[in-house]
Amino acid sequence: MVDMGVQIGGLALANPVMPASGTFAEGLADVVDFNRLGAMVTKTITAELRSGNRVPRVAEISNGLLNSIGIPSKGLDYFLSETLPFYRQFESPLVVSISAPTADAFAELAGRLQLPGIAAIEANISCPNIEEDGHAFAMSASSTSQVMRKLRAASSLPLWAKLTPNTGDVVAVARAAEDAGADALVVANTILAMSIDTETRRPTLGNIMGGLSGPAVKPIIVRMTYQCARAVTIPVIGCGGIADANDAVEFMLAGASAVQVGTATFVQPHAMTQVIDGLAAYCARKGVDRVADLTGAVSDAGLRLGDSEILP
């Protein structure tokens, strides 16, 4: 038997597989046994009511999709009275994804979520769809540090920072989040992107730009996972285009301690449980006793980044 348990900061998970925020909700319980998941991650909630962006909110591309949902939210009271009781009936730890317009508002919201049935907070400091031109806290180390410090002071729950690939220096942002007290990093959110219908000449999304996800982004996020995992001592949770167990293994070898499956669930509702079963099968086949031993186990000995010879 393979030991599938992993440790994310202070939180022990029965296995390293969980949903990516925004790709998981009550409706999936009609199809998938939530008690099999390493954790459950909610759609991002905000304290205030939000209507979300105009349609079209989704556009298909080769091997993935663009979305610009815009975090529609029924607010904190609805979450506490309706959503939280639904998730409390399952045994898997619940991670609540939160967003807010300011660092202070982030902290205020986190402070109100220290409740039974909530195991951790995932700070969505990286949504490309809610600020003008796709701006987000996690695009810079300084704004990441600012918001994470306030969150840390406001909550004693495990605090995960969800980073964005839309930054020039993800390593600096990762270190800033760690220094500010994050217990784990989620690497990463969607990549700011755009597509145009050449027949109508209209942007395919109502919001013009949106976030790219799905298999198309995987190599970029594997690279960022590798970079971040080498730069910090806290666990990294890989998230970007994972559709099957092989993808999950790749992220763990790159340095992830756990993985989030997102867009793949839209195509294969059973994707998460298939990844769990496939990870166990991979470990059994490779003689790996503990799935956690895969973390950072890429065989990169003897290889160096940027190790090219300058020719005369």
Add this chain to the structure above:
Amino acid sequence: MTAAGAMAANTAGSVLRLPGSGVDDVRAQVLSNERVNDTYNLLVVAAPGPASRAVAGQFFHLQCPTTDRDAPYLRRPMSTYRAEPQSGVVEFLYKVNGAGTRGLASLEAGDYLSMLGPLGVGFALEPDWRHIVVLGRGVGLATLAPLAEMAAARNIGVTAVISARDQDQVLSVPRFADIGAHVEIVLDSDGSSSVDNVERLLRRCHAEGHADAFFTCGSNRLMLLMQRLGDELGIAGQVAMEQQMACGLGMCHCCVRDFRVAGETVSRRVCWDGPVFALAEATSW
């Protein structure tokens, strides 16, 4: 899903769901997939489980095959044209107009298709209704045909007003005729599909006492007409709606539409809160 899970889901959403709604992702074998006219194809699959659970107005999320030309990434929602518990057959009527439906058209008898469902909220018939009017156009009729059959099975009379470009595009008449529906065909080609003429037909149904409820699908123009008349004449109604969709399970919030509820605009998910909605609350699309 456990009964407890479904009950809790009820409290979490605005929609009543029966415990053990029976949604699953199944591999269905294609029995046939043929053109029915210039525009529409009929896909027939063997899916015994879903066939016994699908209610008129519900849909399935189909994984469309990759072809030489296309690799559709997302599934495509397709309303149920027929779901027969006895034979285990499920049918879909579709128009080929993109990567997903081109993929569907490539399926041949014997092939397999992943279908998630049945999904969403279907049509509901009140016990005191004796006669309903269904009004549809194009592929919207595919959604209304099983409703007519559900009504007939409950001894509710049906008037079907079928709108089409021309006689060649008229769909599903035998489906409505077989259950004894009174069928009215209105066409663009002879002008009979005009809003004015359809309004006259609907008013006549009402005057004859044959309009306890209105149902529509497939045309914004006809939906607005039915909504206006329903409001004026005090006739309840339901409309089946479409929207670009990703997950099909209410998770992603891509397929929202606006509804007018008590004077306020409310956003609802077509896949989860619908696809069938109260006609009075629908807004133009």
